[in-house]
Every structure is written in structure tokens, then in C-alpha cells.
Amino acid sequence: MHSVYLDNAATSFPKPPMVGARMREYVDQIGASVNRGSYEAAQQAELVTLRLRQRLCELFSFCSVPHVILTPGNTWSLNLLLFGALRPGDHCLVSAMEHNAVMRPLGQLARRGVTFERIPCDREGRLQVDRIEPLLRDNTRLVLLAHASNVSGTVQDVQAVGDICRARGIPFALDAAQTAGHVPIDFGALGLSALSVPGHKGLLGPQGIGALLLRPDFAETLEPLVSGGTGSVSDSEDVPAYFPDRLEPGTPNLPGIFGWEAALDYLQQLTVTEVQAHDRALSQRFLEGLRAISGVELIGPDTAEGRVGVFSLDFPGKDNAEVAVLLEERFGILTRCGLHCAPSAHRTLGTFPRGTVRLSFSWFTTESEVDRALEAIAAVSAE
Numbered sequence: 610m611h612s613v614y615l616d617n618a619a620t621s622f623p624k625p626p627m628v629g630a631r632m633r634e635y636v637d638q639i640g641a642s643v644n645r646g647s648y649e650a651a652q653q654a655e656l657v658t659l660r661l662r663q664r665l666c667e668l669f670s671f672c673s674v675p676h677v678i679l680t681p682g683n684t685w686s687l688n689l690l691l692f693g694a695l696r697p698g699d700h701c702l703v704s705a706m707e708h709n710a711v712m713r714p715l716g717q718l719a720r721r722g723v724t725f726e727r728i729p730c731d732r733e734g735r736l737q738v739d740r741i742e743p744l745l746r747d748n749t750r751l752v753l754l755a756h757a758s759n760v761s762g763t764v765q766d767v768q769a770v771g772d773i774c775r776a777r778g779i780p781f782a783l784d785a786a787q788t789a790g791h792v793p794i795d796f797g798a799l800g801l802s803a804l805s806v807p808g809h810k811g812l813l814g815p816q817g818i819g820a821l822l823l824r825p826d827f828a829e830t831l832e833p834l835v836s837g838g839t840g841s842v843s844d845s846e847d848v849p850a851y852f853p854d855r856l857e858p859g860t861p862n863l864p865g866i867f868g869w870e871a872a873l874d875y876l877q878q879l880t881v882t883e884v885q886a887h888d889r890a891l892s893q894r895f896l897e898g899l900r901a902i903s904g905v906e907l908i909g910p911d912t913a914e915g916r917v918g919v920f921s922l923d924f925p926g927k928d929n930a931e932v933a934v935l936l937e938e939r940f941g942i943l944t945r946c947g948l949h950c951a952p953s954a955h956r957t958l959g960t961f962p963r964g965t966v967r968l969s970f971s972w973f974t975t976e977s978e979v980d981r982a983l984e985a986i987a988a989v990s991a992e
Contacts, residue, residue, distance in 0.1 A: 612941040613978045618759050618787060618919045618969035619945055620809045620816060624872065628814060631871035632864045639867075642860050644840025654863055657870050662853075664873040668881070669804060670795040671822050675852045678821040679861060683786050683807035684710040686821035689856060690753070690782055690803050691715065693831030697722030699750040702741065704765065705730045706758045706954040711784060728754075730957050733910050734763035741773055751780050756794075757787040760954040760965065761909025762919035764792065771800035780827055786810060791888055791917050793881050802827040811884070813876055813972070814869035818862050828852055835859070884972050888918045891970050891979055895920065898983035904990035908958050908965055918970035923960060924990060932989055933966050940985035944968050 614622050635657075641650035643658050662677040671677070680686045691714045695701055701718075703711055705727040715725050726744050729737045736754070752774050757764045767783060774781035780802035785794060790811025796804055804822040808814035823831070833848050837858035842849045849855050876884070892913040899907060899922075908921040924932045933946035947964040948955050955961035968982060 610941045612937075612943055613981055614943050615968040615970065615974070615978070615982060616943055616945050617810065617971035617974070618949075618967060621811065621813055621971045621973075623973055624815070624868075625813055625875040627871040627875060628868045632815065632868040635864050635867040639863075642840070642863060644854075645860075654866075658861070658863075658866050661866055661870040661873065664870065664877060665806075665820055665822065668794075668873065668877065669789075669806075669822060670797055671804070672797070673825050676823045676825050676828050678823060678853050678856045679866065680819045680821055680857075681817055681862065682809075682819040683784070683805055684819075686805040686819050687711055687753075687784060688714050689821055689834045690805060690831070691718060691751075692834045693856075694751050694780065694827075695723045696750075698748060699723050700746045700748045701725040702728055702744055702749060702752045704728045704736050704754050705957040706734050706736075706760070706763070706765075707753075707755055707951070708759055708784070708786065708954075709950045709952070710786075711753060711755070712953055727953065730763075732957070732959060734758045734761040734954065734958060735910075735915075736765045736770070738766055738769045738773075741770065745777060745779065749777075749779055751782060753782040753784065755784045755786065756792070757917045757919070758909070758951070758954055759787050759919060760921050760949050760951050760960075760967065761958055762787070762916040762921075762969075763909050764788065764915055764917060767799055775800040787917055787919060790876060790881060790884060792885055796822060796824075808865065808869045808872070811971070812869070812872060814872040815865050818865035818869050821856075823852075825852075828856075831856065833858070879972070887972060888970060889913045891974055891976065892916065892918050892920075894976060895968075895970075895979050895983065898980070899986070902983070902987045902990055905986060908960055918974070920968050921958070921960070921965035922968070922986070923963075923965050927990075929964055929966050935989050936966070936982075936985050940981070940988070942968075942982050942985045 643655045782803035789806040802824045808818040809816040839854040906923040910916045936942040945967045
């Protein structure tokens, strides 16, 4: 039985074919690191690394190549941001829909004297923007939001939040784990100080690599989370003062860099706007089909607008974990069941602690796969 992969919110699959080819090319033919040699192979590695930073700048309308910090992934980027920006006595605002990649670091920071509050969201996961101003304090040093929920697919009105933060002079950071590659993002227009993106989801690259884009003046305020060798300023035991070296210690993930650069080349030729249109068409098809099925409840927005292609389903009277197993074993539909590393979001949506069955689409998801998933959901819900 042919499987239908619908867990793209966790990691996109399949990847564009050139991603694996470029990773193999690096491993088999280049092998050198960056900042560690002047021979031709090292220069090739440095050129691809620079090209990756430039592509990320182009994709997100960002203007400073040195302030595209390459990291081991989105969680790492968010930790670099939070631990670098917040100090004892500081206050931070997040939404009630955040992932544990934000909430667990904030829990650690709270034990060190940092305070934080959650901006309320409604039962569909939408941020209550009018509640932000009363929560801001004189010591608020950061507002950090998930652009879209990894549970309900709800996209937040980040332009409104950016406008508030810009007017108050408060740094605004965006976790674009579920929107990068799916929704156009303009760093400057949104008034961002930081943008965190993973390589392996909508940006179609491999796991183990991500990026943190930092407004230059905001970058200067961050304390490095990890320090060590950079291949630069080797006569000094101090952390380099300039970027990206200041926040990029150690040997980088060069196979990941080569694979991600190839993925972004593919995505830029395709365009994010085209991906967004594809997502909306599939979402509309799925939502229309779901309305005709009894015994299943959609958690989150019931329209294709204001969301990405991430859908959480609840099967009242059934064990959602058993439903996910049936979808796979009988129909080959691969989903993710549980709390999705986002208990705060599930509490907001009213699905804690039972969780949901989540289906999520990518550029490579087809209409026939959506139809097959709907048939399987209908069959399982009728039992």
C-alpha cells in the first residue's frame, strides 16, 4: 500500500531532488570546511555558504548578509535569541499558542529572574491584539510570536503586532517555523528585530540547519549562547566582535548548507507566492470535504484564509491515538497525533491533554492525496 505523507509540519517530505544530490556532492567531492583554509575546496564551501545567506536575504527582504546567522535549527535559533536578549529583571511577551522551543527556554530564564506573560488567543488560536498594549511594561525587552500555529495552522496578524512594537521601541521577533516557504515574509515591513526559520520544513531543506536573521543594531545587544573556535581572529581568546562569526562558533553543517542552498534555489524559482496559492487550494479542498464528514471536529479556523495547511482533528468518543494508528495501518495516511510539543496551544484550543490528529501539507502534496485522506477520515469516523 502506497503511503501518503501528511506530516509536513514536522518536516517536509519529499525534498526537491537536487537537495540530496548537492549534499552528496559536498561529501564526495568537496569535504572542506569554511574559514579553515584558502585552497580551492574551502573556497567552494565558503562561496556556497555566502550564497545561502544571500538567498535568505532575498527570500525575506532582509538587507544584511553578515547578520544571517546559520544555526543547527529553529530551536537552536530561538534559544540563541532568548538567552542572548533577556537578562534578569527583563520582561518578555509571547502568545498563548507557542511551541516548547519558546516555552522551555522561557521557563529556564524565569528561574534566573526573567518574567514573561502570554498574550491571550481565542479558541481558534487567533491572537487578541487589543490585549497586547496593557501587557507591555517599562522592562519589556522582547515580544516573540509564532507566526502560525503548528497545531491549528492559525496565522497571526503580525503586521499589527509589529506596528505596536515599532511605536513603543520594543524588539519584535518572529518564529516562522510554519510559515517560512509557505507565506511571503518581509522583514522590514513587519518591523522585525529577529526572524527565526528552520531549513527542513517549508524551506524544503534537510534537517539540522536553520537561520536567525537579526537587525544589525539588535544583534549587537545579544550575548553569545555558545562560544568557541570560528577560524577567525585566531590570535585571540575573546569571542569575535563581528558577525556572523560572533554567533557562529564551531564547524558548520556544510552538507546541510549545500542541501539548503539547493532547496532555496528551487523555491526561489518556484516562488513562495505560488506555494501559498497551492496551499490555499489544497486547504479549501480539504475543508470542503471535511464538512461532509460527521464524527470529526476541526480545531482551528474553518476557512482557507488566515491559516496554513496544518489541520488538527478531534474524534469525539474515540481515542485520537488509535485513530492515527488506523489511518496509517488501514489507509497508509501518515499523520501526527498528540500534543505536538505545544501544550500551551492545546490548552488555548481546548484539546489538552487528549491532543489531536494533525495532517499537514507541502508543495509536493497532491489533490488526490487530500482526497484519499478525506476518504480515510470518513471511514474511521464512521466506525
